[in-house]
Amino acid sequence: MHQAIHPSDPAHLPAARAIWDSFKDTSHFKIETLTLKMVSSQPKYDLIREVGRGSYGVVYEAVIRKTSARVAVKKIRCHAPENVELALREFWALSSIKSQHPNVIHLEECILQKDGMVQKMSHGSNSSLYLQLVETSLKGEIAFDPRSAYYLWFVMDFCDGGDMNEYLLSRKPNRKTNTSFMLQLSSALAFLHKNQIIHRDLKPDNILISQSRLDTSDLEPTLKVADFGLSKVCSASGQNPEEPVSVNKCFLSTACGTDFYMAPEVWEGHYTAKADIFALGIIIWAMLERITFIDTETKKELLGSYVKQGTEIVPVGEALLENPKMELLIPVKKKTMNGRMKQLIKEMLAANPQDRPDAFELELRLVQIAFKDSSWET
Template identity: 80%
Template structure:
């Protein structure tokens, strides 16, 4: 169904990158706040990233509090807009799919094509900005670990490998407890590099498992990439490694300055002389390297230290899967142990 009447009113721009522009918006009918990501489909790589995100989020049949929810997807051509759904057979949608598959524009370039993603509005920024603007907190660390573990288990249960987990791609929705204290909710977002696994290649009747889905395209962000990703042969265990980098950096406030943006970022690394090297790259060159976990004394108990060592193992088979990880994080959080304050 094609319409020229917009359902959403843009309020203000809240983010911009090479991939697209994000706005705070309101649903015209209800006034509810949403986030709207506008992606210009002027290049095959933009179309591919947008479709990957659409396919991943629209394949999820239920919602999870710690995974961004795709409320609506609208495909715009010039002044007309068409809602897009998973498995949609419209000619406009099929032109985008063809563009992604062929690596060249397959539609009339005289027309302006845009994809609009309508998602949860997160008013607390990303995990990086949120944590680095506040003092370290044991309560926040514990809460964020549990939320991240739950989100990743949910994604892997739904056969989705994220492939670009990092603090910049984890958003914060601010809220308050019944007592009035801050109670932030994490939302894993940015699924442009994600992969939805299928049963193809598996034995008939064998259930789909992200840990049996082998991928060969090296992608992600250097400081969070597992050793095997650098070589281009990996499974969902690469997400476990990335989460290990994030949690270690969060617990000990390990940061580095991005060379391109000069922005301070949470992330674990290895110091080699005056250079800092991503953990995955360093472990690829020296799989037996002993990581200094913890980097500071008395910042975590033995159970957490052991879990992080396993998550950051050079051998993906030694890492827990997302379901075991979620259970172990819950057990650790339920014990009395000293994070520091």
């Protein structure tokens, strides 16, 4: 099992239907061009095609009718408390961000649908529909009439280049791409942590590629950190509500994430935002050396570092939990690696989270390595 871990694993959703129209619901509905009405009078978006489906939602490519701009629309069926909790976590995280970052997926709007009734979601709303979802998440049981069809629709950036796994593993290793991706990811993480958001499920599958703005072959694609269903927004402390809490002092106890990217302290259930640093360390190490493993469920080849124990491969975090003094062999495939890069990866993967750099130090050090060491990868 190399899937995301959370209290309950929601089942895959059936394929979506066109809402606010007369289509009948079916688990294998062939999508032509569907109309998604966000207001009662005029349709705002047209759903073009299904582009993906995850553990708790279906994603479509869509266009804004007024501008013809492409967007992604993710439909989440709120039929189980687990789905509701994941959807609300994503909404709370993305709606809490007051500014945009080029490497973090942007939430244009979120629409709540109950049967034929729709309304725009807003954080802290006192609408009965929104409060029923919050109550469902808090109590762990459905707080509304189960005969009603509740859906959340997230309108976000459309990324046309797949995910980081697909992009890198379909191309030869490239130093320029590696450098660009490291800088983009560290910038995104510093931005999230500055906004008191701990992602908790950083992995190549959750990092999307946008190629639409590439005008020349010299430019690298834009990465966008996505999938905030397991994220946590750290609230202000009770002593001084006006003062933002440090994500590195915000302790969490729910063991969640995807095992090959989970820090040792996450397995124990007592961790901070430094767990995101560990996950990014796994991603960067795997990217630089093209270390992959095969997911036992999907049989897909995935980027991710690990430790070999006999014939078995073990997640680095799990191995460090068993033996915190274990020395990681970096590089494991290459003959050599730039000394400063090697040292930084080792610090990111330190068994003790206090020995890891925070996101702001990490961003600075990666910039220094990228621009001061012209041959950092050798």
